[in-house]
Amino acid sequence: MDSVGVAAAAPDARPGPAWQSKCPWGAPNTTSISCSLADVMSEQLAKELQLEEESAAFPEVVAVAEGPFITGENIDTSSDLMLAQMLQMEFDREYDAQLRREERKINGDSKVSISFENYRKVHPYDSDSSEDEVDWQDTRHDPYRADKPTTTPRRGFIGKGKDITTKHDEVVCGRKNTARMENFAPEFQVGDGIGMDLKLSNQVFNALKQHAYSEERRSARLHEKKEHSTAEKAVDPKTRLLLYKMVNAGMLETITGCISTGKESVVFHAYGGQSATEDKVIPPECAIKVFKTTLNEFKNRDKYIKDDYRFKDRFSKLNPRKIIRMWAEKEMHNLTRMQNAGIPCPQVVILKKHVLVMSFIGKDQVPAPKLKDVTLSSEDMKKAYYQTLNMMQQLYKECNLVHADLSEYNMLWHDGKVWLIDVSQSVEPTHPHGLEFLFRDCRNVSQFFQKGGVAEALNERELFNAVSGLNITADNEVDFQAEIEALEKINEDHVQNHGKKLSTFSSDGDPPIYDE
Structure with a gap:
């Protein structure tokens, strides 16, 4: 008999072995519940x-x-x-x-x-x-995030009795100074002083505050100089835009690079293009003089402008950019006078704000050497001296100008003759300091040619009389300069009284010099 039949026949029998209860063929212990189909x-x-x-x-x-x-x-x-x-x-x-x-x-x-x-x-x-x-x-x-220090009430203290704490407490003041550092400029990194419970004394906080303000002003100055001023061998965005317009208009073909830098300007070399008008010829090679828009290196520009009657009414010391534009305009007018008188100098092409385009003195991008850098023979040196003396006389009598910065640094040697450059500071003899500037020019020229071995070179007093036509007799230089100052004072009083730009200096037969 099989196990299934036994389980079915004797359900009340004793349970069998464990292997029989786990047998898959064994009958289930649960009884089925009968239900209807619904x-x-x-x-x-x-x-x-x-x-x-x-x-x-x-x-x-x-x-x-x-x-x-x-x-x-x-x-x-x-x-x-x-x-x-x-x-x-x-x-x-x-x-x-x-x-x-x-x-x-x-x-x-x-x-x-x-x-x-x-x-x-x-x-x-x-x-x-x-x-x-x-x-x-x-x-x-x-x-x-650490808590900020609590504020002291208006009465100036907190607590009672022995636990009283005033607003002058060292710990309270130190924490307040640490919290105040958050008001510094974002560029000044102060760190997490509050989180570290840092206590700064008043002396340390004041030093840090002053340093933060100094750094902020220095950063502002550097930013302004970078954005709004012409730096050495570089141009600011406004100047670059002016140069781009000149190139796009066809006036300049290309700008090659910087050829000279000075205290007042930066000079670039460029190849000329074609002019929009037929009556104006642009030279093959041009020199672009960009006047620096910062007065840091040449702060006494106003000395040459404010007393010049041509620009006296337009002078404004509070606007540096206007001073720079007048400085460039002044050089353009002075070069035009010299060119009309036949003095060797650069030819003016165009002036745009503080950018002056002139003819290039040199050849193939190589500028003509300065008189101080060239080695001349005795004959050429003598020739250069007499030519300089003639130009100074023409400049004074025909152009009614005094160079005011004439030296071997502002004279070029090109094609066997001397060329004058940098006449932006030139003034008229009626300027309150015109004769002083002329005497200084005569000293520079006389000393240079005397050192160069020109025996015929006059001293500064003789050269001054030869150029100006005045007959100032003085035994020494001090008395000579005193007489020059007296003449300048007489001329200044005459100008103020009569309002005319008439030279009252007595010369040997030369007619009075009127303004052009």
């Missing part, structure tokens, strides 16, 4: 059985989710939606747990910790988070 096909019964199975499988989840998911009003919720929500919740829990493990692993015992709170999946029914954990998004106080 009950089996009932949808309500199927839902109840499904809910019983889910309650048996996930007892804790159903208890928590009973409120939001299964209620009397929400009894028709589909099982697929509930399953998806439960799976998502379980996934979120595992994800948050993984983030917490990563936090503990990274932070360790460090005093400064990081948080992945922004990346967690927060749910209203998730209660696994511990009570000591803080959501930094929900807190108004930053735990890593």
Whole structure:
């Protein structure tokens, strides 16, 4: 007899061995419940059985989710939606747990910790988070930011009795000074003094404050100089725009580079193009003189402008850019006078604000050497001296000008003759300091040619009389300069009284010099 038949025949017999109870061919112990076909096909019964199975499988989840998911009003919720929500919740829990493990692993015992709170999946029914954990998004106080020092009331003290603390307390003042450092410029790095409970004395704070202000002003000056001034061998954006316009208009073909720098200007070499008008010819090679728009290197420019009647009414010391434009305009007018008189000098092409385009003295981008840099023979040196003397006389009598900065540095040697340059500071003899400038020019020229071996070179007093036509007799230089100052005073009084630019200097037969 087989085991199945025995189990069916004797259900009340004693249980057999363990291997018989686990036998797959054994009869099941549970008895089947008989029901009708209508009950089996009932949808309500199927839902109840499904809910019983889910309650048996996930007892804790159903208890928590009973409120939001299964209620009397929400009894028709589909099982697929509930399953998806439960799976998502379980996934979120595992994800948050993984983030917490990563936090503990990274932070360790460090005093400064990081948080992945922004990346967690927060749910209203998730209660696994511990009570000591803080959501930094929900807190108004930053735990890593130190509190600012409390303010002292108007009465000037806090506390009572022995615990009284006045506003002059060393610790309180030190913390207040540390907090005040936050008002410094952003470029001045002060660090986290409040967090370190740093206490600065008044002396240290005042020194730091003064240093911060000095650095801020220095930064502003550097920025202004970079943006608004013409630096050495460079141009500012406005000047660059002027040069671009000249090139685009065809006046200049190309700008090759810088050939000279000085205290007042920067000179560039360029190849000339074609003029818009037929009556004006642009030379093949041009020199572009860009006057520096900063007065740092040549601060006494106003000395040569404010007393010149041609620019006296337009002079404004408070506007540096206007001074620079008048300086460039003055050189253009002076060069035009010299060119009309036949004095060798650069030819003016055009003036645009503080950019003056002239003919280039030289050849193939190589500028003519200065008189101080060229080595001349005795004959050429003698020839250069007499030519310089003739130009000084023409400049004074025909052009009604005094160079005011004539020396071997402002004279070029080209094509066997001397050329005069840099006449922006030239003034008329009626200038209050015109004769002083002329005497200084005569001293420079006389000393240079005397050192160069020209025996016929006159001294400064003789050269002054020869150029100006005046007959000043003095035994020494001091008396000579005193007479020059007296003549300048007489001329200045005459100009103020009569309002005419008439030279009152008595010369040997020369007619009075009127303004052009």
